[in-house]
Amino acid sequence: MRRWTRTAAAAAGMLTLATMAGHAAADERTESIFREARNYTVRIRTQITTPFYEDQRGAFEGAGFLVDARRRWVVTNAHVVGHSPSVVQAAFSDGVFRPARKIYVDSFTDVAIIEVANDGHVHPVAPISCDAPEVGEGVGAFGHPLGMPFTGTRGIVSGKTDKFLNDLLQIDATVDHGNSGGPVISLRDGRIVGIATAMTSGDKSDRLNFATPMKDVCRILDLLRAGVSPEPPQVEFSLLVDDDGRHTLEVGCTYNPARWPFQPGDRIVSVGKGGEPVHTLSSLITALRGRVGTVPVRIARAGKEMEIRAYPTPRASVVARRGVSVDGALIAPIVSEDSTALGDPARLVVQSVEDGSRASTLDIEEMDIIQTIDGQRFDDLDKLIAYLDRRRNGPPLHIVFRRPGSSLNHWFAWHVRELPNADTHVVGPEPELLSTGP
Secondary structure, three states: OOOHHHHHHHHHHHHHHHHHHHHHHHHHHHHHHHHHHHHHEEEEEEEEEOOOOOOOOOEEEEEEEEOOOOOOOEEEHHHOOOOOOOOOEEEEOOOOEEEEEEEEOOOOOOOOEEEEEOOOOOOOOOOOOOOOOOOOOEEEEEEEEEHHEEEEEEEEEEEEEEEOOOOOOEEEEOOOOOOOOHHEEEEEEEEOOEEEEEEOOOOOOOOOOOEEEEEHHHHHHHHHHHOOOOOEOOOOOEEEEOOOOOEEEEEEEOOOOOOOOOOOOOEEEOOOOOOEEEEOOOHHHHHHHOOHHHHHHHHEOEEEEEEEEEOOOOOOOOOOEEEEEEEEEEHHHHHHOOHHOOOOOOOEEEEEEEEOHHHHHOOOOOOOOOEEEEOEOOOOHHHHHHHHHHHHOOOOOOEEEEOOOOOOOOOEEEEEEEEEEOOOOOOOOOHHHHOOOO
């Protein structure tokens, strides 16, 4: 018995030593991964003066990571650099901020690509994995949380969800302000498996953190390098949403049957000649990126699988977005993919109102739909800009707009305001200045 006890104790001691050695090796590997991340991760500063609906006015910070050394392309979140015209700067670990240009901003998933000004150095590129990590896999989030530059936190992939429109990874590695856009790294092989994207409110100990998986990012990068637009398609149909708030792939209705010849109850199975399977809305959008002309879509209808022909069109470029600010109210086009559901679709809307402006004092609000200006209907932004320029220094503009009403008997309430047209300017790039490609 004594010999057995000694043997067992020795074995237990050896197991303890082996476990400690394993933990030490894992810690050393994590430290090495974070050291490497410091070399390809950047700090990003963004300033937005006149925001579109998705953004706010102000200065913001986030992170990103280099994915193409020759082109100096950095991946980050769309919300870090903004959907609006913005001034963007980026800095590697040398701490020098340099100008950056937005190459691509996605309108479906929270992804953007920026080009950083050449600093004369060749920086290492982040190693990317286009495959989704497994639940339970160890990951590290690297960025600049709460103003602490080049900081890493670690945890695991705790789940996957498509409840918030696009696919997301749930992670318990902390994501704070300043982490957004930074790499989420597999601690198994050091490859990037996601982009740190969002956090829920609450204490750090019990809140959820989310990352954008890299599959869609890989598709976007491949298309950009090939000179093909990666814009998501206009989704001119509705999918049913279940009681968990998730989009199914069962069609509720189609708003453009000429392009999307679905019937209510159709279930989308795959896309393309090769039959690329789709399981979520995100995977459907990924499969449709870069496809133009006729696209075969396999569906299940009334218990039988069949193929239909779709004709998708891409959404408009976010980078090329333009508007006109009239006395503090930013008026810009809006493209509603279910606009045919309305008898009078919205064309131009108020995207934001500057605090303290003339527009704000007249109670003009975000998403007010412009009906007429001086009795004229404007469905085209350039025609409105030309008209406002001709009317400069003239009498006040007579603006009629509608907004959701408070009466049970009417969907909309109609309002009238007069703006002096004293401070009117174009927001966004002029058409002739837009780049024709990356």
